[in-house]
Amino acid sequence: MACSAWLFGGYNPHRSALNIDHANENLYHFPVVCNQCENTYCAKVCPADAIYRDQETGAIVVDQEKCVGCKKEFCHEYCPIKVIHVDPFTRKAYKCDLCGGSPRCVESCPTGALELVVRVNTDQEEDR
Amino acid sequence: MNDGYMGKFLCVDLEAKTSLKLKVPDWLKQDYVGGKGFGAKLLSDLAPPGVDPLGPDNLLMFLTGPLCSTPAPAMRTCVVCKSPATHTFLDSYVGGRFGAEIKFAGYDGIIIRGTASDPVYLWIEDDRIEFRSAAKIWGSDALKANELIKQDLGHQEATVATIGQAGENGVLFSLICCEYNRQAGRGGAGAVMGSKKLKGIAIKGSQLVKVNRPDLFQQAVKKANRDIESAGDCSALTESGTSYAVPWSSSIGLLPYKNHSEQHDPKVNKIDDAAQDKHLFLGKSACFGCPIRCSQMGAVRTGKFASFVTDIIEYETVAMLGSNLAISNIRDIAYLNKLCDTLGMDSISAGAVIAFAFEAAEKELIQSPEKANLEFGSTKAAEHLLKSIALQEDELGKLLGQGVKKAAEQIGHDAPDFALHVKGLEIPGWGVKGSPGMGLAYATADRGACHQRGFPIGYEYGGALYKGEVVEPHSIEKKAEILIGDQNYLAGLDTLIKCDFGAFGVTAQSYIELLNAVTGLERPQSFIDELGERIWNLVRLFNLREGLDTGSDTLPAKLTGKALENGPLKGQRMKSEDLDLMLKEYYMIRNWDREGRPITKHLKQLGLNKERRFSIEKQLIAPENDEVKD
Numbered sequence: 001m002a003c004s005a006w007l008f009g010g011y012n013p014h015r016s017a018l019n020i021d022h023a024n025e026n027l028y029h030f031p032v033v034c035n036q037c038e039n040t041y042c043a044k045v046c047p048a049d050a051i052y053r054d055q056e057t058g059a060i061v062v063d064q065e066k067c068v069g070c071k072k073e074f075c076h077e078y079c080p081i082k083v084i085h086v087d088p089f090t091r092k093a094y095k096c097d098l099c100g101g102s103p104r105c106v107e108s109c110p111t112g113a114l115e116l117v118v119r120v121n122t123d124q125e126e127d128r
Numbered sequence: 129m130n131d132g133y134m135g136k137f138l139c140v141d142l143e144a145k146t147s148l149k150l151k152v153p154d155w156l157k158q159d160y161v162g163g164k165g166f167g168a169k170l171l172s173d174l175a176p177p178g179v180d181p182l183g184p185d186n187l188l189m190f191l192t193g194p195l196c197s198t199p200a201p202a203m204r205t206c207v208v209c210k211s212p213a214t215h216t217f218l219d220s221y222v223g224g225r226f227g228a229e230i231k232f233a234g235y236d237g238i239i240i241r242g243t244a245s246d247p248v249y250l251w252i253e254d255d256r257i258e259f260r261s262a263a264k265i266w267g268s269d270a271l272k273a274n275e276l277i278k279q280d281l282g283h284q285e286a287t288v289a290t291i292g293q294a295g296e297n298g299v300l301f302s303l304i305c306c307e308y309n310r311q312a313g314r315g316g317a318g319a320v321m322g323s324k325k326l327k328g329i330a331i332k333g334s335q336l337v338k339v340n341r342p343d344l345f346q347q348a349v350k351k352a353n354r355d356i357e358s359a360g361d362c363s364a365l366t367e368s369g370t371s372y373a374v375p376w377s378s379s380i381g382l383l384p385y386k387n388h389s390e391q392h393d394p395k396v397n398k399i400d401d402a403a404q405d406k407h408l409f410l411g412k413s414a415c416f417g418c419p420i421r422c423s424q425m426g427a428v429r430t431g432k433f434a435s436f437v438t439d440i441i442e443y444e445t446v447a448m449l450g451s452n453l454a455i456s457n458i459r460d461i462a463y464l465n466k467l468c469d470t471l472g473m474d475s476i477s478a479g480a481v482i483a484f485a486f487e488a489a490e491k492e493l494i495q496s497p498e499k500a501n502l503e504f505g506s507t508k509a510a511e512h513l514l515k516s517i518a519l520q521e522d523e524l525g526k527l528l529g530q531g532v533k534k535a536a537e538q539i540g541h542d543a544p545d546f547a548l549h550v551k552g553l554e555i556p557g558w559g560v561k562g563s564p565g566m567g568l569a570y571a572t573a574d575r576g577a578c579h580q581r582g583f584p585i586g587y588e589y590g591g592a593l594y595k596g597e598v599v600e601p602h603s604i605e606k607k608a609e610i611l612i613g614d615q616n617y618l619a620g621l622d623t624l625i626k627c628d629f630g631a632f633g634v635t636a637q638s639y640i641e642l643l644n645a646v647t648g649l650e651r652p653q654s655f656i657d658e659l660g661e662r663i664w665n666l667v668r669l670f671n672l673r674e675g676l677d678t679g680s681d682t683l684p685a686k687l688t689g690k691a692l693e694n695g696p697l698k699g700q701r702m703k704s705e706d707l708d709l710m711l712k713e714y715y716m717i718r719n720w721d722r723e724g725r726p727i728t729k730h731l732k733q734l735g736l737n738k739e740r741r742f743s744i745e746k747q748l749i750a751p752e753n754d755e756v757k758d
Contacts, residue, residue, distance in 0.1 A: 001199045001417065010336025011198050012232045014285075025271075025308040025437045026413040027425045088334045108199065108346075110353040110419035 202630025292472025447557025
């Protein structure tokens with residue numbers, strides 16, 4: 001809910017950038033967040049080149065000015081875990097931008113279950 | 129205006145297959161807030177006096193409050209209608225995710241009227257309302273119906289509430305199964321939904337819930353979360369849900385055994401939290417936005433009924449389908465609980481009905497069916513009865529499906545003496561012998577015997593202080609005063625709509641800070657109690673209007689009869705003279721007359737004497753421009 005509040009100024013998990021999937025009568029829960037992929041399918045399929053990596057935070061972000069709200073929704077379609085979304089009202093794409101480096105989901109989690117970790121690749125390249 | 133409300137009710141007419149959007153007027157938000165407040169006002173104003181609970185004019189309402197669907201911790205949803213079991217007000221509170229979606233779809237509540245000509249389910253996706261045929265779903269159990277509705281819609285992400293066969297067949301203790309394992313409607317809301325030929329409601333919404341003062345609200349949420357974190361009861365619920373109360377209740381002598389013949393179970397260690405942890409629990413699950421996550425999900429892996437997924441077996445279910453039936457195999461209890469959930473029945477009332485049947489058979493007032501011998505300790509008999517009640521497939525099932533009150537009246541002899549109910553709602557899983565406060569709580573609860581409208585055991589045995597002082601458990605002194613304070617406070621919180629478990633931690637001050645930040649209004653802490661008192665009186669007026677016999681503010685003969693012969697409270701009893709004395713004091717403090725009717729002067733003080741009425745016509749929003757008609 002903190003995510004939708006950050007992105008849109010109100011609460012609704014369907015409008016947030018991360019998903020929590022539940023299965024088998026709530027026996028299992030799967031939090032699904034953007035991997036900020038190295039091989040960015042969403043950016044590659046974007047016809048407007050609106051998706052890029054923010055050098056400061058390492059997050060893959062959508063340039064709202066550039067996004068043309070194309071009807072094809074390729075970014076969503078080809079995201080392997082469906083964490084780039086299309087806003088039902090503006091039709092533009094949105095996704096986790098790590099809130100500019102200080103994720104609201106981590107900040108607001110009442111049980112401290114979330115944290116931001118930096119992935120270090122074996123070739124010593126640092127990524128997030 | 130950003131005030132936590134969506135500003136609209138969705139009003140559905142199943143007969144005409146039409147839907148209207150109604151404005152939620154400012155006066156309703158200010159004077160009734162939400163949940164129980166909305167329910168009491170809307171049912172009083174919109175249901176015709178004397179309405180048949182199972183007829184088309186009864187309303188079935190799913191209501192929210194300003195804090196629902198926000199990060200305010202441990203909020204639920206409210207189901208309200210006139211009860212077919214008690215013929216009075218029915219309000220029931222349910223967690224899970226279904227209620228949260230009502231606001232995400234853009235509504236503060238759903239009001240359902242009329243009866244469909246053929247079975248239907250509703251599909252609500254923001255402004256789009258569809259009446260879809262449930263012809264192929266009717267007859268299926270509550271969980272299967274959930275699956276079939278999602279399949280039919282092609283929307284796995286919809287959130288669904290359904291009824292099982294018990295609701296379809298008019299069982300007076302049938303419930304509405306809200307996704308997942310969250311049951312709403314003690315008092316027969318499932319039968320009301322079934323009478324409307326409404327099999328389910330699927331909902332999904334994309335609207336945003338906005339608060340008035342976001343920064344203050346975030347601070348208030350953090351404070352409320354800290355309240356929960358530092359409360360021992362909340363930590364115990366996180367650890368093992370309400371099952372932690374099972375050994376405690378038996379050890380203090382309040383766990384009902386064999387239709388409340390005793391109040392402790394010699395085999396309690398087979399059905400307590402440790403037994404459930406060993407045999408059932410696998411992981412935790414939380415209702416929408418709740419940090420407590422009291423739900424312990426698991427599976428029955430061995431034994432006759434293996435295998436199936438099970439939620440925790442809640443305290444009440446362990447008490448009513450376990451100890452009260454002298455069944456001590458936790459896997460068996462899990463199976464009986466699953467039957468209740470899938471067939472769509474209240475496990476409290478179902479347990480009470482089976483216990484009543486076992487005692488009646490013991491006394492040779494009813495005959496056992498061919499397939500099972502009705503006797504305490506028999507899982508087979510309990511299973512047989514649950515199925516025959518829900519499916520209404522034989523005379524015994526039809527008799528017991530009406531609840532213990534009506535069944536006992538038909539059986540005659542001394543059956544009404546051990547039919548354990550108040551006003552037609554079965555007594556839950558806490559004994560009253562040795563706990564006079566709880567006896568008074570059952571006798572006066574607005575929906576009939578309920579442990580959630582006030583829980584004096586918390587003071588009598590749980591260590592809670594009243595105005596800084598220890599409360600003597602066995603005495604009747606101050607019990608009416610203590611109970612009224614709790615009833616008012618909890619009714620006030622039921623407008624928000626709090627979960628009882630959240631309220632174990634969140635303080636009154638924190639609730640009011642949450643409410644003020646979300647609405648932008650400045651209310652003092654006393655607002656909750658005052659609001660609760662007004663609503664409690666409004667519900668009383670509704671119940672009196674619907675023919676409540678005030679003589680029914682009492683307990684069944686078995687509970688005011690002989691003293692306990694065993695257990696920690698051996699020798700304790702609940703004297704009817706004591707109950708009468710407490711009741712007299714209760715009426716006096718409530719400003720009700722000797723017959724339990726609110727006096728006019730007090731109604732005036734509460735602002736209930738010349739009230740504005742909620743009218744559908746006046747609040748209608750024209751479909752084109754979303755403007756109020758007048």
